[in-house]
Amino acid sequence: MTLSTPFPPPGSKAELEEGSTLSPRFGADGLVTCITTDVATGEILMVAHMNAGALARTLETGEAWYWSRSRGELWHKGATSGQVQTVLEMRIDCDQDALLLKVKVAGDGGCCHTGRRSCFYRKMEITDGKPRLVVD
Amino acid sequence: MTLSTPFPPPGSKAELEEGSTLSPRFGADGLVTCITTDVATGEILMVAHMNAGALARTLETGEAWYWSRSRGELWHKGATSGQVQTVLEMRIDCDQDALLLKVKVAGDGGCCHTGRRSCFYRKMEITDGKPRLVVD
Numbered sequence: 001m002t003l004s005t006p007f008p009p010p011g012s013k014a015e016l017e018e019g020s021t022l023s024p025r026f027g028a029d030g031l032v033t034c035i036t037t038d039v040a041t042g043e044i045l046m047v048a049h050m051n052a053g054a055l056a057r058t059l060e061t062g063e064a065w066y067w068s069r070s071r072g073e074l075w076h077k078g079a080t081s082g083q084v085q086t087v088l089e090m091r092i093d094c095d096q097d098a099l100l101l102k103v104k105v106a107g108d109g110g111c112c113h114t115g116r117r118s119c120f121y122r123k124m125e126i127t128d129g130k131p132r133l134v135v136d
Numbered sequence: 137m138t139l140s141t142p143f144p145p146p147g148s149k150a151e152l153e154e155g156s157t158l159s160p161r162f163g164a165d166g167l168v169t170c171i172t173t174d175v176a177t178g179e180i181l182m183v184a185h186m187n188a189g190a191l192a193r194t195l196e197t198g199e200a201w202y203w204s205r206s207r208g209e210l211w212h213k214g215a216t217s218g219q220v221q222t223v224l225e226m227r228i229d230c231d232q233d234a235l236l237l238k239v240k241v242a243g244d245g246g247c248c249h250t251g252r253r254s255c256f257y258r259k260m261e262i263t264d265g266k267p268r269l270v271v272d
Contacts, residue, residue, distance in 0.1 A: 093255040
């Protein structure tokens with residue numbers, strides 16, 4: 001497998017939005033945003049990023065690979081924790097700069113590094129005109 | 137209302153992850169990623185970005201404001217289309233660099249500039265080892 005970009009550069013607006021060609025619009029940092037949800041419940045589990053190599057490996061292996069911005073390396077999610085994500089469906093948005101993965105999580109089913117199932121474990125509440133985060 | 141950052145800078149890792157203080161980690165471009173879902177169905181409608189001003193206005197008004205990267209301006213979603221998003225719930229992720237909005241969409245209920253309800257109207261399929269986008 002080659003890790004050079006295996007995706008054609010974005011074409012016209014019409015091709016990008018209505019065409020059948022996958023041509024992700026990687027940002028200046030080489031990344032697209034990726035939202036990962038639980039295929040069974042629809043719950044949003046995490047938001048991460050992919051570069052071309054991570055997207056290629058995800059497509060090839062059927063398991064989620066991301067680009068770790070903090071570590072600066074390809075990240076096979078679950079390789080150490082056992083929380084491997086099997087990808088059942090992948091979608092892309094209108095202008096091809098955001099991906100949506102629907103996954104089944106192995107191991108204990110967790111996703112967040114804090115040990116929780118989802119990274120979105122806090123809700124905002126407004127108290128006395130000020131936002132406050134509440135775990136729920 | 138002041139449009140200077142009304143949010144305290146991120147504290148320690150423990151405060152960021154477990155605390156009740158909203159201190160978004162805006163990127164070098166001043167933005168955080170925002171996922172918007174339909175509060176009734178859980179469907180993912182769009183991915184956009186917020187700067188501090190957009191987040192402040194969203195919290196103040198209860199309607200979704202974003203930062204338009206293409207136009208370089210604050211964007212009151214639906215101001216021209218009528219597809220205003222009333223925010224019923226807001227969540228933030230573990231390291232406070234991604235937001236989740238659960239909204240009710242006014243007007244015709246659309247969200248995507250192509251006229252569709254959701255921006256994620258294409259699924260990836262692998263045919264002969266090559267990814268292909270299919271509207272479904």
